[in-house]
Each structure stands twice: as C-alpha cells, then as structure tokens.
Amino acid sequence: MRIKRNIILSLIICLFCIIVIVPNALAGNLYASGDYSYISYNLNLGVKTFTYKVGYNAVHTVSAGQDIVNYHDFITYKTITIHPPDIGNGNASLNELVLVNASNNTPYDYLYATNFSNGSHNGWLLPGGAYIFKMLKSDNSLAGPSSMAYRVKVGTSFVLNSSWVPNNWLESCHTGSF
Amino acid sequence: MNSTKWNKYLISLAILTLIGTAFFVVKINPSFAIKSEFDQIIRSAAHFIAKNPEQLDHSVKAVEDFYNVKGDAIAWVNDLPISKEEFDFRRGLQKISGIPDVDQYIFNILIEEKIVLDYAINNEIVPTDDQLKKFINYERDPNQTGEEYQEAVKAFCAAAGMTEDEYYDSYEKYNAFRLLLYKNAYDYAVKEGRENGELTLDPNDDIILRQDKEVQYWHDIQKELKGNIDIKVNDKYKDIMLVVDKTKLYILSAY
Numbered sequence: 001m002r003i004k005r006n007i008i009l010s011l012i013i014c015l016f017c018i019i020v021i022v023p024n025a026l027a028g029n030l031y032a033s034g035d036y037s038y039i040s041y042n043l044n045l046g047v048k049t050f051t052y053k054v055g056y057n058a059v060h061t062v063s064a065g066q067d068i069v070n071y072h073d074f075i076t077y078k079t080i081t082i083h084p085p086d087i088g089n090g091n092a093s094l095n096e097l098v099l100v101n102a103s104n105n106t107p108y109d110y111l112y113a114t115n116f117s118n119g120s121h122n123g124w125l126l127p128g129g130a131y132i133f134k135m136l137k138s139d140n141s142l143a144g145p146s147s148m149a150y151r152v153k154v155g156t157s158f159v160l161n162s163s164w165v166p167n168n169w170l171e172s173c174h175t176g177s178f
Numbered sequence: 179m180n181s182t183k184w185n186k187y188l189i190s191l192a193i194l195t196l197i198g199t200a201f202f203v204v205k206i207n208p209s210f211a212i213k214s215e216f217d218q219i220i221r222s223a224a225h226f227i228a229k230n231p232e233q234l235d236h237s238v239k240a241v242e243d244f245y246n247v248k249g250d251a252i253a254w255v256n257d258l259p260i261s262k263e264e265f266d267f268r269r270g271l272q273k274i275s276g277i278p279d280v281d282q283y284i285f286n287i288l289i290e291e292k293i294v295l296d297y298a299i300n301n302e303i304v305p306t307d308d309q310l311k312k313f314i315n316y317e318r319d320p321n322q323t324g325e326e327y328q329e330a331v332k333a334f335c336a337a338a339g340m341t342e343d344e345y346y347d348s349y350e351k352y353n354a355f356r357l358l359l360y361k362n363a364y365d366y367a368v369k370e371g372r373e374n375g376e377l378t379l380d381p382n383d384d385i386i387l388r389q390d391k392e393v394q395y396w397h398d399i400q401k402e403l404k405g406n407i408d409i410k411v412n413d414k415y416k417d418i419m420l421v422v423d424k425t426k427l428y429i430l431s432a433y
Contacts, residue, residue, distance in 0.1 A: 039327045041220050043271045044287065044432050046353040047330050049323045082316065083357060084364040086393050087433040118384050132386055163275075163432050165219045 030069060032056040032154045034173035040164040045087075052078045052092040052133065054171070055124060056154045060178050062146055067178065069099060069142040069152055072111070073120045076133040076156060085131055090160035092133040095170070099142040102149040102177035109142045151177045220330065222274045224337030227349060230270060236263030238348050241355040244295060252415045253285075255292035256408050258299075262415070264288065285420045286428040291356060293403045294363050303366045305358035313354045314346050360433075367399050368392045400427055 034054035041047050059071040076092035094116065099109040116136035124135065144150055152175040160167040227234055236248050240261055251259035269284045277283060298304045316322050335345045371377030377395045379388045405424050 037324055037326075039216075039324075039330050041216060041223070041330075042433070043219075043223060043275055044268070044353075045357060046350060047220065047327065047334060049317075049327045082313065082361070084361040084396075085389065086364065086396065086430070087357065087360055118386065132389065135384075135386060161431060161433070165215055 028060050028178065030056075030058045030060050030152060030175040030178065032152065032173045032175045034154070034156065034171055036158065036169070036171050038158065038166075038169055040160060040166055042164045044163065048083070050078075050090065050158070050160070052076055052158055054092070054154060054156050054173055056097075056152070056173070056175070057122070058152065058175075065146050066143050067099075067146050067150055069150075070139060071121050072097065072116070072136075072138040072140075073122055073124070074116065074134070074136045074138075074154070075120070075124050075126075077126060077130045078133070079127050079130050090158055090164075090167075092156060092158045094134060094136060095155040095157050096153075097142060098153040098155065099144055099150050100153050100174075102151045105153075107153075108144040108150065111138060111140055111142060115140045149177045151175050216330070217333070219274065220334050221337045223271055224334045226270050226274065227338045228340075230267065233263045233267035233270065234348055234352070236261050237267045238352050240264045241352055244299075250414065251412055252418070253289075253409055253411045253420065255289055256296045258292045258296055260285075260288045260292060281418055282421060282423070283428060283432075286423050287432050289407070289409065289422055290400065290404060290427060290429045291359075293400065293407060294359055297399075297403060298359055298363050298366075301363075301366055303362040305355055305362060309358055309362075310351065310354055313358055314350065317350065317354070318342075318346065364396050367396050371395050371399075397427060397430070400429075 032054070033056070035051070036053075037049060037051045039047060039049050053076070055073075055075040055077075057073050058069050061068050061070075074094050074097075076094070078092075094113045096113075097111040098107045100107050113136070116138040118135065119137050120135055121137050126132070142152065153172050154174070155170070155172045158169045158171070240247050240259075244258055247259045247261035248263065250262040252262050252265050253260050265284060265288060268288060269280055272280050272284050295304070317327070320328050331342060331345060335342050338345070338349075340348070368377060371392075372379065377392065379391060383391075404422075404427070407422065407424075409422055411420055
C-alpha cells in the first residue's frame with residue numbers, strides 16, 4: 001500500500017515537472033540590436049555625424065498555448081563620444097515594442113515606453129566611455145496564441161535639438177522569429 | 179474650343195499633376211522631404227559663405243589668435259574680443275533659420291562661447307593643433323563618418339565655391355575648434371568637480387542619473403560664469419542694443 005502511494009506521489013511529481021518545467025525548458029532569450037548613423041546640419045556647428053546603438057533582450061516562454069515575451073531590457077547608447085554630452089547628442093528613445101507575425105509583420109501585441117521603468121534585469125556590457133541615452137526594463141508581457149511564429153519589433157527614435165536639420169529619425173530592428 | 183483655352187487647361191493640368199506628384203512623393207517617402215530640407219539649408223549656408231569670405235576669414239582668425247581679432251570688436255568678454263566680422267558671420271548664417279531677435283540670440287551665443295574659451299585659457303585646456311588635426315582627420319575618414327557625410331561636405335564645398343581642403347582649413351576648423359573647446363571644458367569641469375568634491379556621484383545611483391548630474395553640473399558652472407561676466411560693449415555699436423541675458427544659456431538650444 002505504501003509502495004503504491006509512493007508510486008502515485010512520484011507520478012504526481014513527474015506530471016508537475018512536465019507541466020511546469022517543460023514549458024520553461026522551451027523558454028529562450030530573444031535579442032535584437034541596431035546600429036544607426038545620421039548626418040545633420042547646424043547653423044552654428046556645420047555638418048556633423050551622429051550615431052547610436054540599440055540593444056534589446058527578453059525572455060520567451062510558451063505557456064498554456066500562449067507565446068509570452070517578458071523581462072524586457074532595452075538600451076540606447078553611443079560609443080563614439082567626439083562631442084561633449086550636452087552638444088548635439090540628442091536623445092535616442094524607445095517608441096514601441098511590437099509582437100508581430102513573423103511571416104507578414106502583422107502586429108499582434110504592443111508595449112510602449114510608458115510600460116517601462118529605468119534600469120535593467122541583467123545589466124549590459126558596454127564599451128568604456130559609452131554614453132547611455134536610455135536604459136529601460138519592463139515586466140509587462142507581450143503575448144499571442146502559439147499557433148503562429150512571431151518576432152519582436154523594437155521601434156526607436158533619435159531626436160536632436162530643433163537647431164539641427166534634419167532632427168528626427170525613426171528606426172526599427174527585430175529579434176529572430178520564435 | 180480655341181487654342182488659348184486649351185493652353186489654360188493644359189497648364190492647369192500640369193500644375194495639378196506636379197502638386198499631386200510632390201505630395202505623393204513626400205507622403206510616401208518622408209526621407210525625400212528630410213533630404214530636401216537638409217540639401218536646402220546647406221546650400222543656403224554655403225551660398226552665404228561664398229558671398230562673405232572675409233567674414234569667415236575673420237571668424238577663423240578669432241579661434242586661431244583669440245586676443246587679436248582683425249578689425250573692430252563689438253564687445254569684450256573678460257578681455258576676449260568678439261569681432262564685428264564674427265558676429266556678422268554667425269548672424270548672417272543664423273538668419274537662414276528665420277528665428278526672431280537674431281542679434282540678441284547670436285550675441286548671447288558668442289558671449290557664452292567666449293566665456294568657455296576664457297575658462298579654457300585659464301585652465302590651459304584650449305584645443306591644441308594636434309587635437310584639431312585628429313578631429314578633422316576623423317571627419318575626413320569615410321570609414322569613420324561614412325559616405326553620406328563625405329557627399330554632404332562635397333555638396334557644401336561645391337555650393338560655397340571652395341575645395342575640400344579649404345573647407346576643412348577654414349569653415350570646419352572654426353566649427354571643430356568650438357566643439358573641441360566645449361568637450362575639453364566639459365571633461366575638465368567634471369573631473370575637477372569630482373576631485374574637489376563639488377560634484378558628488380553616488381555609485382549606487384542609476385548611470386543615467388549620474389550622467390545627468392555631470393551635465394547639470396557643467397551647465398551650472400556656465401551659468402555662474404555668465405552671471406559674473408565682465409563685459410564691455412564697444413560704444414560704436416551701442417545702437418544695436420546688445421543685451422546680455424543672464425537668465426539662461428542660449429547655447430543649450432543652439433547646439
């Protein structure tokens with residue numbers, strides 16, 4: 001009787017492991033990065049170049065028939081600091097994170113900058129002297145039914161003072177599909 | 179229908195087609211409008227420079243030998259002269275933007291630049307020839323600044339009627355000097371502030387907060403320097419009614 005009870009207990013534990021651990025075993029890290037460069041003109045400083053980089057990572061899990069992306073970390077920074085930080089550095093920001101259908105880019109779920117707070121879950125390894133525009137994190141989820149393949153589109157913008165022409169650019173980069 | 183009427187119809191149709199096409203191009207491809215805006219402003223600036231080469235020469239001289247400007251000075255900032263030609267050069271360029279009160283705007287920007295130059299002279303951090311050369315070489319290298327930048331410089335030179343060597347030895351030298359001046363002054367101020375304890379940065383603070391504190395510290399120094407400025411305006415140019423506005427830093431919106 002005792003052996004039978006132990007077997008049942010073991011089966012329950014195994015079942016629990018299958019339900020809880022297997023989906024987590026399917027969990028993976030998602031990455032996206034972007035590297036952008038612009039030129040602009042300022043009547044006080046002439047033609048200048050501006051560059052910034054984007055980094056994004058998050059955790060992807062499958063649970064209860066849903067693809068879930070959360071624990072988002074986002075960063076925008078520049079590595080070449082030939083200008084002092086208060087001159088022409090502008091600001092590179094997060095506009096939106098979009099869960100899109102991997103085959104046709106149809107948007108499925110969104111997160112915006114307001115869903116993020118300052119900081120990061122895992123930290124970032126940056127080159128020395130990097131100037132950080134934004135370092136954000138979010139525990140909000142992007143989610144969609146597991147019946148299709150997705151990727152995450154990371155929409156960013158770079159804005160300079162209005163004394164620069166042009167002074168506003170939009171960009172996006174994507175994670176791989178999952 | 180007579181031919182005059184036909185002509186009117188055809189002209190109207192052509193104009194409508196042109197407007198429609200322009201709208202379509204800008205609407206469908208915003209980068210076309212951005213590129214056009216950029217091309218237009220560098221063309222306007224280059225034409226102004228082509229028409230006023232002596233103003234550019236005086237401005238370059240003002241960063242090469244800052245105590246000895248050519249011609250009249252409109253004012254002196256802690257003994258550093260602001261030459262009339264440099265004022266006219268910057269004012270002429272700025273007029274392209276169409277901002278109001280351009281005289282006051284440029285006067286205050288030049289004052290702030292001379293204040294930082296004075297700060298750099300006092301602390302022996304004026305950009306060196308070697309630093310300028312490295313900066314210009316960086317800009318001239320397509321691997322660093324990209325083809326688009328090189329093309330923009332070529333377009334500027336073509337419109338200004340100058341060679342690329344002339345561009346980098348004059349107009350860009352003037353711009354690069356002031357950028358480096360601000361970089362040196364910023365780096366020095368922050369380093370000094372940290373060493374003398376005036377700028378305290380908590381390592382536990384968010385890195386962006388620390389960066390912002392550094393920038394704010396540098397702005398506070400500039401505001402303080404502008405507040406304590408010793409300025410003399412040349413009587414000859416008192417009719418321009420130049421006023422030092424100590425309530426703000428104009429450079430923050432200009433750069």
